[in-house]
Amino acid sequence: MRLLSPVPLALLASTASAQLGNFEVQPNTWNSSLSLSTQHIQDALLTDEIAKSVAVVTNSDRSQLAYGGPSEDEFYTLPLLTNSTGPLQPGVVLKTQLVTDTSGFSIPPNTALSRFMYTTTTFNGTVVPATAFVLWPFEPRHFGHTNSSRVAAPTVLWTHGTSGFHSDAAPSAMRHLWYGFSAPFTLAQDGYAVVGPDYAGLGIDKSWDGSHIAHQWDVAQVGARDALHALQAAWNAFPGKLTKEFVSMGHSQGGGVAWGVAERLALSVDEFPDKTFGGYKGAVAVSPVVDVFGVSPAFISNFVGIAMSSIFPDFTLDLWLTPLGMARNKLWTSIKGGVGAAQQLFLAAEVTRENYIEQSWHGAAFEKLANPGRKDFKGPLLVLQGTEDIYVPFDGVKSAVEDTCGLFPEHDLDFLIVNGTGHVPTLDATRPRWLRWIQDRFEGKPVRQTGCSTSHLKSWLPHAQYLAVGGSVIQWVADPKFSYQAILGP
Numbered sequence: 001m002r003l004l005s006p007v008p009l010a011l012l013a014s015t016a017s018a019q020l021g022n023f024e025v026q027p028n029t030w031n032s033s034l035s036l037s038t039q040h041i042q043d044a045l046l047t048d049e050i051a052k053s054v055a056v057v058t059n060s061d062r063s064q065l066a067y068g069g070p071s072e073d074e075f076y077t078l079p080l081l082t083n084s085t086g087p088l089q090p091g092v093v094l095k096t097q098l099v100t101d102t103s104g105f106s107i108p109p110n111t112a113l114s115r116f117m118y119t120t121t122t123f124n125g126t127v128v129p130a131t132a133f134v135l136w137p138f139e140p141r142h143f144g145h146t147n148s149s150r151v152a153a154p155t156v157l158w159t160h161g162t163s164g165f166h167s168d169a170a171p172s173a174m175r176h177l178w179y180g181f182s183a184p185f186t187l188a189q190d191g192y193a194v195v196g197p198d199y200a201g202l203g204i205d206k207s208w209d210g211s212h213i214a215h216q217w218d219v220a221q222v223g224a225r226d227a228l229h230a231l232q233a234a235w236n237a238f239p240g241k242l243t244k245e246f247v248s249m250g251h252s253q254g255g256g257v258a259w260g261v262a263e264r265l266a267l268s269v270d271e272f273p274d275k276t277f278g279g280y281k282g283a284v285a286v287s288p289v290v291d292v293f294g295v296s297p298a299f300i301s302n303f304v305g306i307a308m309s310s311i312f313p314d315f316t317l318d319l320w321l322t323p324l325g326m327a328r329n330k331l332w333t334s335i336k337g338g339v340g341a342a343q344q345l346f347l348a349a350e351v352t353r354e355n356y357i358e359q360s361w362h363g364a365a366f367e368k369l370a371n372p373g374r375k376d377f378k379g380p381l382l383v384l385q386g387t388e389d390i391y392v393p394f395d396g397v398k399s400a401v402e403d404t405c406g407l408f409p410e411h412d413l414d415f416l417i418v419n420g421t422g423h424v425p426t427l428d429a430t431r432p433r434w435l436r437w438i439q440d441r442f443e444g445k446p447v448r449q450t451g452c453s454t455s456h457l458k459s460w461l462p463h464a465q466y467l468a469v470g471g472s473v474i475q476w477v478a479d480p481k482f483s484y485q486a487i488l489g490p
Ligand SMILES: *[C@@H]1O[C@H](CO)[C@@H](O)[C@H](O)[C@H]1NC(C)=O
Pocket: 031, 032, 065, 066, 067, 068, 072, 104, 479
C-alpha cells in the first residue's frame, strides 16, 4: 500500500478504476459451493463434521481451477475424430491453444502459457486423448553449443506429483499449475520452457467412443509414456520453439515418472515411431515414488484401486475395500474428490480390508509394473530425497537407488540425501542444486562423478531454524477485482 498514502484523495478517486483496481465490496468465499446432501452423508456414513470438511476441501480444490476447470473450460472439449481411416497414433497433437488467457491463472508476471491436447496410450496400449501445458520464459537461456538455441527455448519435461485422480485434477487447469514456484514457475523464470503433461485421465476422462479414461495412478511406465508422447506432440504444436535437447524432471508420482522416462528411453522397443528423443540429457527424480504400496493402505487402496480394473479387467474394488470403503469411494468419485477429500474420507475409518494386497494376485502384479528402479535406465539420473519425507519414506528410495546401482554400476546415478527435509519442501531446499544440474546438462558438461555416487546436503543454519512446510496457498489475483491481493502488483 506504499502507493496509496501520498496520493491525494481526489486524484485517487479519478484514477482509481483505471489504475488502482476496483473498489467493489470483496467476497470472502470459495469460488465453488458444493455441500453434501443428506443422501451422500447417509450413504457414506459420515459425521456432520466430516461432511463439512469434505465440502470445504473440495470447494478449496475447485476454487483453484481456472474458468471452472475441465468440466467447464472449452479447451477440454475433445475435437471430433478426423481419422476415420488411419489408425490412431500416440504423440499426435489434437488441439493447440497457442496463447492461453492467463487472467484466470496465478502464474508469475512475464511468463506466458500455452496448452495443447495430445494422444497417448493407456497401460494396455489403447490410444486416448490427454492435455498438457507449456509455460514459456520471458527470455530463453542460451547454451552456446546448442544448435537450435537461438530460436528455441531449452526444454524441461516436467512431470507433476499427485494432483488428484479425476478429470478436475489437471495441473493445466490449476491457477498455479499445481506446483507453482516449487518447480514450473522457477524453471520458466530461469529461462526454460516447461512442458507439463497432465497424465491421461486428468483433464479429459471420456474418449471418443464415450468410454471412461481412468487415471492409472502411479504406474511409472504409463506416466512416462504420457510424458514422452506429450513432448513429441509439443514439438509439433510449437514448431521451432522447443529444443530437441531436454531434461526430464518430476516430483513424487512424477519423480517416479521422470525415472520411468529414463527407463523407457533405455528400452529398445519400437514404441515411439519417429525416435526423436536423441536430445535427452538426463532426468531429475525428486522424492520419487519407488514403492507404491509403501505408505498408508487407506490411501493407496483407493488411489490404485479406482483404476485397477482398467489394467486387470477382472479386478473388483471390493477385493480391497470394506463395504464402508466402497461407499466412501463412491462418494469420493462422484464429487471428483482430491487428496484433501481422501484424507477426510479414508484416513480415520476402516475403509481397507486387512492385508488387502494379498487378497488376490493383482497387488503383486501391479507393484511389479508400477514401481521404477531396479531396471536398466538411460543416465545421467539425479535422485533427490529428504530424510523426513512422510509420503515417500527415505529408506525405500535409498534401497531402490542401491539396488539399481548394484545392477547397473556403470550408469551415472547421483543420489543426494537431504538431511531433515520433507516431501515437497525437498524441492525448495535443493533448488540451486537441480537448477545447476540441468544447466550443466544443457551445457554438455560431464557429470560430477561417473557411475553411482551418493552425497549429503545439510541445512546451512541449524535445521531447527528453518520453516519445514510452506504455509500459504496461491489464490488467484489476476482478475482485476482481486487486485487488492496483489500487493506486489503493477
Ligand atoms: C468460478 O467458478 C465458476 C463456476 O465453476 C466459473 O465459471 C468461473 O470461471 C470461475 N471464476 C474464475 C475467476 O475462474
